[in-house]
Each structure stands twice: as C-alpha cells, then as structure tokens.
Amino acid sequence: MCTSATCARRSRSAPRSRVSSSPSAAPATASGPRRRMRLSIPLGLRPRLVGGLLLTSAATLLAAALFLLPPLEQRLRTDQLASLTTTAQTARTSFVEIDRAGARPGSPSLRRIVEALERRAGARALVVAGSGRVLADSSPGPSVLAPALDAVRSARTVRRVTSSPDGSVAEVATPVTIADLRCALVLVQPVQTAQSAAGVVRRAFTIAALIGLAAALLVGMGIASTLSRRLRGLHDAVGRVGAGGLEQDMPHDDARDEVGALTRAFAAMQGRVRRQEEARRAFVATASHELRTPIASLATVLELTEDDLRQEPPRLAEAVDGVVRARRQSERLAALARDLLDLSRLDADVALRREPVDVAESCRAVLSEFAERARERRLALGLEATAPAAMQERGHALADPVGVARIVRTLVENALRYTPEGGSVNMEIASRGHEVVVSVTDSGPGVRPEERETIFERFQRGSAGQGAAGFGLGLAIGRELARRMGGDLRVTDGPGGGARFELALPVGPQPPVGAASVDLARTA
Ligand SMILES: Nc1ncnc2c1ncn2[C@@H]1O[C@H](COP(=O)(O)OP(=O)(O)O)[C@@H](O)[C@H]1O
Ligand SMILES: [Mg+2]
Structure with a gap:
C-alpha cells in the first residue's frame, strides 16, 4: 500500500529488477536423448506367444491321447468279452437235446450248433470235452485247450485275451454238459473289431489334433500380431514423450485388457506429470510476480524514509511512518517467503513426521x-x-x-x-x-x-x-x-x-x- 505521492515516486524509482520467471524451466523430459528408440528384441512376443500356444495345444492333445485312447481300447475289449460271454452262455441250452451218441468228435448235431454260433456271433466256436478232445470246431485254428479245460475244471466261464504275432484274440470258455459229459463251449474272436474301432477314434483324434494345432497357430499369430502392434505403438509413444517432451500425444487404447490398461496408465501418468509441470511453471511465475510487488514497495518506502531523514531538519514523523510501513512490508514478505518455502517443501516431498x-x-x-x-x-x-x-x-x-x-x-x-x-x-x-x-x-x-x-x-x-x-x-x-x-x-x-x-x-x-x-x- 502506498500514498499517491509515494506511488508517484515509486514509479520513478522502483527497481526494475525482476525475478526471473523460470527461463530455465525446460521440461526435464525434453533433456533426454532426441534419438528415437528402436524396438529390437531378440525373441519377441509373437514367436513366444505362438510357440507357447502351439506347445500348450500339443501338450493338451498328447495328454488327451494318452488318457483317452488306452481306456477306450480297454473298454472296447471288455465289451467284446462280455458280448461273447452272453452268446456262449445263452448257447448252452442248444446242447440239452444232444444224447450220448451225439457227444463224440465229428457229431453232425454238434457241428450244426458251432456253425450256427459262428454265423451268429462272428466267432470261431468249439466244443471241447473234459478229456481235452475237440468234439466240434466251426473253423479249425490254433489250440484253445487251456481256457476250455479251465472252464470244465472250475465249472465257471473263463474269459481272456491272448496276444500272438497274428494279433490279439478274445477267448470265452463256458462249461456245458452234453449227455452227462462235461465239456466246454469255446468262442474265439480276434480283437481286431475293437482295435479297428479304436483306430477310427485315433485317426479322428489325429485329424482333430492337426486342426486344433492349426487353429492355435492362426489364433496365436493373430493375437500376437495385434498385441505386438499395440505394444510397439505404446513403445514408440513413450519414446516420443521421452525424447520430445510431455506435449507428445499418447495413443488411445480402449481395450479392456492389460495392454489397454497399461496404455491408459501411461496416458494418465503423462497427464499428471503435465499438470504438475504446468503447476510448477505457474508457481514459479506467480511466486516471482508476488515477490516483486512487496520488494519494490519496500524499496520505495525505504528510499522515501531515507529522503525524509536526510532533510534539514529531518522529517521524523514521516520517517517513523515510513519505518512502520517498511516493517509491515517486511512482515508480508516474510509470510510470503514462509509460504513459498512450505510449498517448495511439499513439492519436494519432504517427509512429514508421524x-x-x-x-x-x-x-x-x-x-x-x-x-x-x-x-x-x-x-x-x-x-x-x-x-x-x-x-x-x-x-x-x-x-x-x-x-x-x-x-x-x-x-x-x-x-x-x-x-x-x-x-x-x-x-x-x-x-x-x-x-x-x-x-x-x-x-x-x-x-x-x-x-x-x-x-x-x-x-x-x-x-x-x-x-x-x-x-x-x-x-x-x-x-x-x-x-x-x-x-x-x-x-x-x-x-x-x-x-x-x-x-x-x-x-x-x-x-x-x-x-x-x-x-x-x-x-x-
Ligand atoms: N474464514 C473464512 N471466511 C471466509 N472466507 C475465507 C475464510 N478463510 C479463507 N477464506 C477464503 O479462502 C481464500 C483463500 O484463503 P487462503 O488460502 O488462506 O489465502 P489468503 O487468506 O491469503 O487469501 C481467501 O482469500 C478467502 O476468500
Ligand atoms: Mg489465509
């Protein structure tokens, strides 16, 4: 505050010195290297992602093949044995009417039964006596004495799968009594049927696996290309901000995934830093402006007071008035200095006590x-x-x-x-x-x-x-x-x-x- 006289004199003599309004406030970010960063990554995201996807799908298919096919084959084999067993057991009634004369090797009635069974079940059928003699055989082949004798001895149906160089064979022997003679009806069927069913599944599985892998490859490449394009965009933008300052634009990415979130986080960070930078510049400019006025007015008041004291006789009343005003101005300056110091301490993140x-x-x-x-x-x-x-x-x-x-x-x-x-x-x-x-x-x-x-x-x-x-x-x-x-x-x-x-x-x-x-x- 000043009187009109002092104001007039102040305008004549007020110091012209200015507190610099931050000429050196170049953004820190602009001081970085101007060179644009190149993205040179030895093993980029795309091969890794595609490789990972391929590996995962291959592992999934392999695991499925390992855990699916063997049980399937086992299941088919069990079903085949069960169906042969049912056929053999229901066929037992066919032997009831055969008399003692019919219970001998080459008997036509036995022959009819085994041939009918072969036609019906698609399996070789034999009738073996407890002595080990084969009474009838629909289509002679390798010996199946062991299960037959087991069935006669135990009086229970015997089921097994045997493997030979020609392939696996399912054998079912069930005990039958032909005119008091303890015999066994044996049904023999290659497990090829089961194996061929499993083979169909395996082939289908392989085709599915190949299609799956191709799809994984395509999808993986698509995702990887999009991702790496977005990341490259983000990388370039960050490079531009680093080299060219905060005014550079960040790309927009509204995708609701991590890359989108990262891009938005960068943009938010840039906005915040930009605002802080603007606040810092405004602070320096305003602070220097605010300091200039009281300092100038203090200088004027002191100059006037000096004039008053140099008069002959000195104008003591005016001088005292000037000193009072100078003191007020210095108090105002001290308060401003204190506030500015507090602000700079806050800006410098000086730790507060807790x-x-x-x-x-x-x-x-x-x-x-x-x-x-x-x-x-x-x-x-x-x-x-x-x-x-x-x-x-x-x-x-x-x-x-x-x-x-x-x-x-x-x-x-x-x-x-x-x-x-x-x-x-x-x-x-x-x-x-x-x-x-x-x-x-x-x-x-x-x-x-x-x-x-x-x-x-x-x-x-x-x-x-x-x-x-x-x-x-x-x-x-x-x-x-x-x-x-x-x-x-x-x-x-x-x-x-x-x-x-x-x-x-x-x-x-x-x-x-x-x-x-x-x-x-x-x-x-
Ligand atoms: N108790 C109050 N009653 C009315 N207005 C107030 C009060 N306290 C603060 N203000 C308003 O808030 C503004 C900012 O206050 P402050 O930051 O302390 O700065 P200053 O007091 O230097 O103006 C003041 O200019 C005034 O308009
Ligand atoms: Mg206040």
Whole structure:
C-alpha cells in the first residue's frame, strides 16, 4: 500500500529488477536423448506367444491321447468279452437235446450248433470235452485247450485275451454238459473289431489334433500380431514423450485388457506429470510476480524514509511512518517467503513426521498466539471440545505436530481476518470414527459454494479475500499437508452463515502413561 505521492515516486524509482520467471524451466523430459528408440528384441512376443500356444495345444492333445485312447481300447475289449460271454452262455441250452451218441468228435448235431454260433456271433466256436478232445470246431485254428479245460475244471466261464504275432484274440470258455459229459463251449474272436474301432477314434483324434494345432497357430499369430502392434505403438509413444517432451500425444487404447490398461496408465501418468509441470511453471511465475510487488514497495518506502531523514531538519514523523510501513512490508514478505518455502517443501516431498499429537494442546497453543489479535479486533475466540470423555482417549492424532499447528494457525488467522469486528471465532475438537476433527467456525461472510474448491488451490483467493492482505496459499498448503498426513481439510457452512473449516486427522495411539492429560473443557 502506498500514498499517491509515494506511488508517484515509486514509479520513478522502483527497481526494475525482476525475478526471473523460470527461463530455465525446460521440461526435464525434453533433456533426454532426441534419438528415437528402436524396438529390437531378440525373441519377441509373437514367436513366444505362438510357440507357447502351439506347445500348450500339443501338450493338451498328447495328454488327451494318452488318457483317452488306452481306456477306450480297454473298454472296447471288455465289451467284446462280455458280448461273447452272453452268446456262449445263452448257447448252452442248444446242447440239452444232444444224447450220448451225439457227444463224440465229428457229431453232425454238434457241428450244426458251432456253425450256427459262428454265423451268429462272428466267432470261431468249439466244443471241447473234459478229456481235452475237440468234439466240434466251426473253423479249425490254433489250440484253445487251456481256457476250455479251465472252464470244465472250475465249472465257471473263463474269459481272456491272448496276444500272438497274428494279433490279439478274445477267448470265452463256458462249461456245458452234453449227455452227462462235461465239456466246454469255446468262442474265439480276434480283437481286431475293437482295435479297428479304436483306430477310427485315433485317426479322428489325429485329424482333430492337426486342426486344433492349426487353429492355435492362426489364433496365436493373430493375437500376437495385434498385441505386438499395440505394444510397439505404446513403445514408440513413450519414446516420443521421452525424447520430445510431455506435449507428445499418447495413443488411445480402449481395450479392456492389460495392454489397454497399461496404455491408459501411461496416458494418465503423462497427464499428471503435465499438470504438475504446468503447476510448477505457474508457481514459479506467480511466486516471482508476488515477490516483486512487496520488494519494490519496500524499496520505495525505504528510499522515501531515507529522503525524509536526510532533510534539514529531518522529517521524523514521516520517517517513523515510513519505518512502520517498511516493517509491515517486511512482515508480508516474510509470510510470503514462509509460504513459498512450505510449498517448495511439499513439492519436494519432504517427509512429514508421524507421531501421536495432542490435538487439543496444539490448538490451545495456537489460540494463545492469536489472543492479542482477537482482542484488538474485538472478536470472541474460544476452544470447545465435544465429548470430552471420549477425547481423553482419542484426542491424539497420528500426525506431524508442526504440520497440525501450521494448518490450525492458517484457519484461525483466516477466521480472524475475514470475520468483521465484534464477531466470534470458535474452535471445536471432536472424535468421529477413526478421525479427530478440529473445526474452526466463524461469524464472518462464509465461503460461496462456487468457491469452496478453488480456495484450496494455490494462489487462489475467494471473494472474502479481495482487499485483504494475503497470497491465497494458506488453505492450499493446509489441505496438502492434511492429506499427506492421511487426513483432509474441507469447508462447510457455519451455523450462522459464517464459514466452518474442518481439519480431519487420523486417530493416533495414546502416548505413554504419565504424559500430562489435558483438560479439554478449559477455554483458551
Ligand atoms: N474464514 C473464512 N471466511 C471466509 N472466507 C475465507 C475464510 N478463510 C479463507 N477464506 C477464503 O479462502 C481464500 C483463500 O484463503 P487462503 O488460502 O488462506 O489465502 P489468503 O487468506 O491469503 O487469501 C481467501 O482469500 C478467502 O476468500
Ligand atoms: Mg489465509
């Protein structure tokens, strides 16, 4: 602030020096090598994917062949034996009417029976006596005495499959009694029938396997080509961003798969870094602009004061006035420097402490700092704690004590600044779920709904701030600090139309027993 005279003189003599508005703020990303990266991968995604798919389908088909074909063959063989057994057992009744004369080798009645059986069952049929003599044989061939004698001896049906160089043979011998003579009816059938059925399945299986492998190859190549094309696009885009800076466009990929997600994540990251970069540039530009004005005005005030002191006699009253204004300007500069330092610390991600903070004690300390100013502005300033019993247990937040005090100080300072004289500023501490909430309510003009988010942005001031000193940094720093501590800083309507700012902090553990307990009902 300056009088018209001083302003006129200031325009004549104000230092022209400017704080550089970030000429060197070239994006860090642009400093990378300009050369475009080439994608040279010895064993790329496509051969791996196709190979993997082929291998998997081959393994699947092999496993299916191993686990499917042998049981199938076994099953066919069992079925063949079962069907021969049924035929043999039902054929037993045919021998009932044969008399003793018919029970001899070469008997025509036996011959008829075995030939009929051969026609019906498609199997060689024999009748073997217990002595081992063959009484009838539909089509003579290798000896089948062993199962026949086994059946006669055990009086039970004998079934087996024998293997010879000519192939496997299914043999079923069932005991029959022909006119008191204990004999065996034997049915012999090559297992070729079963084998040929299994052969058909095997051939079908091989064709299916080949078709499956070809399909796997085609699908694999298709997927691999698409994937590698998309990945190459992403790779090229990342290379372009690395070489040419954040302004380069990232490809759009709406696919709901990992590559799509990766592309979108890159685009989101690029957007975030771009916004951070813009915020950084805006910060440097605004900060230098904000610093320039108070520094220039301080220089002017000091120059005028020097002039006043050099007069004969010195104009002491004006000089004192100048010193007072210079002090105010330097306080304003100190506050700005403090805010800028805090911001740069936040931007540099300086770690905050995490320890139990006695919130009520912190608040009380801050309130006592402002007691004098509240009296000057005839404002009632107080601390109220709801649910004091609960607060005894949960009044501790897990936070950075300096950060907490910094936020509370900003809230009280704002409330005192924006509340007209004669009003009131009240502070409450309450425990809500897993949060300790400090709220500062005032009887001032409140915050307009459309400004409730913007006032938390850097260098943004609301309508209440117009005309008052300030840089629009306090709430931005406060919210960022609160969120870094795992809490939040929000604004709502106060009960009488004023503003109500709420600082929520995560509840922390109790400090060790013996620490002074706080009387929360006490008023600051
Ligand atoms: N208690 C309050 N009552 C009304 N408006 C407020 C209050 N506190 C903050 N504001 C609004 O929020 C803006 C941003 O506050 P802050 O970040 O502390 O910056 P500054 O106080 O320097 O303007 C203020 O300009 C003002 O419009
Ligand atoms: Mg402020």
